[in-house]
Amino acid sequence: MTHHRSIHDNGSSATASVHAGEIRDKPLHALVDPIFQTSSYTFQNMAEVVAFQEAHNKGHVEGSYEYGRYGNPTIAAAEARLAAMEHAETAILVASGMAALAYTFLQYLPGGSHVIITDDSYRRTRQLVEDHLKKFNVSCTVVPLGDFEALEAAIRPETRILFSETPSNPYLRVLDVERFAEIARRRGLISVLDCTFATPINLTPIDYGIDVVIHSATKYLGGHNDLLAGVISGSHEVVDYIRAYVGILGGISDPNTAYLLLRGLKTLSLRVKQQNQTAQKVSEFLANHPLVEQVFYPGLEIHPGHEIAKKQMGGYGGVLSLTIKGGRQESFRFIDALKIPFISASLGGAESLVLHVAAQAYSDLNAEQCLKAGIPQNLVRLALGIEDADDLIADLDQALRAMHG
Numbered sequence: 001m002t003h004h005r006s007i008h009d010n011g012s013s014a015t016a017s018v019h020a021g022e023i024r025d026k027p028l029h030a031l032v033d034p035i036f037q038t039s040s041y042t043f044q045n046m047a048e049v050v051a052f053q054e055a056h057n058k059g060h061v062e063g064s065y066e067y068g069r070y071g072n073p074t075i076a077a078a079e080a081r082l083a084a085m086e087h088a089e090t091a092i093l094v095a096s097g098m099a100a101l102a103y104t105f106l107q108y109l110p111g112g113s114h115v116i117i118t119d120d121s122y123r124r125t126r127q128l129v130e131d132h133l134k135k136f137n138v139s140c141t142v143v144p145l146g147d148f149e150a151l152e153a154a155i156r157p158e159t160r161i162l163f164s165e166t167p168s169n170p171y172l173r174v175l176d177v178e179r180f181a182e183i184a185r186r187r188g189l190i191s192v193l194d195c196t197f198a199t200p201i202n203l204t205p206i207d208y209g210i211d212v213v214i215h216s217a218t219k220y221l222g223g224h225n226d227l228l229a230g231v232i233s234g235s236h237e238v239v240d241y242i243r244a245y246v247g248i249l250g251g252i253s254d255p256n257t258a259y260l261l262l263r264g265l266k267t268l269s270l271r272v273k274q275q276n277q278t279a280q281k282v283s284e285f286l287a288n289h290p291l292v293e294q295v296f297y298p299g300l301e302i303h304p305g306h307e308i309a310k311k312q313m314g315g316y317g318g319v320l321s322l323t324i325k326g327g328r329q330e331s332f333r334f335i336d337a338l339k340i341p342f343i344s345a346s347l348g349g350a351e352s353l354v355l356h357v358a359a360q361a362y363s364d365l366n367a368e369q370c371l372k373a374g375i376p377q378n379l380v381r382l383a384l385g386i387e388d389a390d391d392l393i394a395d396l397d398q399a400l401r402a403m404h405g
């Protein structure tokens, strides 16, 4: 009943996204995995209780359940699928991308330790690492993404984690993943990479030696802007240590979310391939547009991360940023004139979304402070959905023309 299929452990992420982790012999021979909506599990008699506890104490936990905070078959199916897609031994599904990051940092950063993070990472992640972990006497150094000399120089005896994102947000910088992983290995550190923008269709960092891969599954993995979840993938040795902590802190996922995720994952490969193509076409259009100042997209040859991305990625992703010729007011008029993308802070779903980075993600900073943080008032992030690329281009064109009145 609870055997999770793992034939795709080393196969293509596209096949794994449809089949891996599914329960083969489902109740009543149903085709689709059921939602096990239960908070607890029962035992027929005390002999079963004792056998379960003995097996559990020896570390044999797969396929048997006691209480919902420690496991659920629908969640386990999603975790097995995500692990197979990531080429990882195991994965943990938790309440959100931030929860995935928080569990990993909290478990591997004891009081007095130090973490190195690259710049241009998701703002909340930087706030977690730079501000909140201070309460636990954890210190942090921020180094520019791609500056490996600065990265090595920042390592101290108490450093435990090297953290980065690729592609990064909002400038879509690309990390040389193999080089990053090699430094962590050589210096005895844990490498943690947030690959939300890449997805396992475009990048499988475990193959390059990364220890822990994190995703906000809220984005591409869910793919329909209707769930929040986070995933932590890696080896049993590294990830099971975090799993025990999740059971104590309690910010788990839930069976309905896991079901929606399993459903969304089946089309991940189709969606991401389409989004790669659309983003490439749209970025080329915008790069040649007279009302656009600059386009940031790794698929463009002029992008500084293009060569590394070409080497390590199967596609360049569905997010791009642009600066328009104008300031805050012109960018607002451009965004307001768009008819297809919604104004929204997320990304990765079927619907295209547009974000004025300064006004939404950095609204607590004034224009000068934003500029200091590398965020000008004419910076707009565009997360492409699965609409027709030519329709999106026509919409962007009319909105750019409308922005000067």
Ligand SMILES: Cc1ncc(COP(=O)(O)O)c(C=O)c1O
Pocket (backbone or CB within 6 Å): 096, 097, 098, 099, 122, 165, 169, 194, 196, 197, 215, 216, 217, 218, 228, 229, 230, 346
């Ligand atoms: C790169 C990246 N990491 C992590 C997160 C946090 O994920 P969640 O919103 O699922 O907590 C986000 C969300 O915007 C993100 O863009």
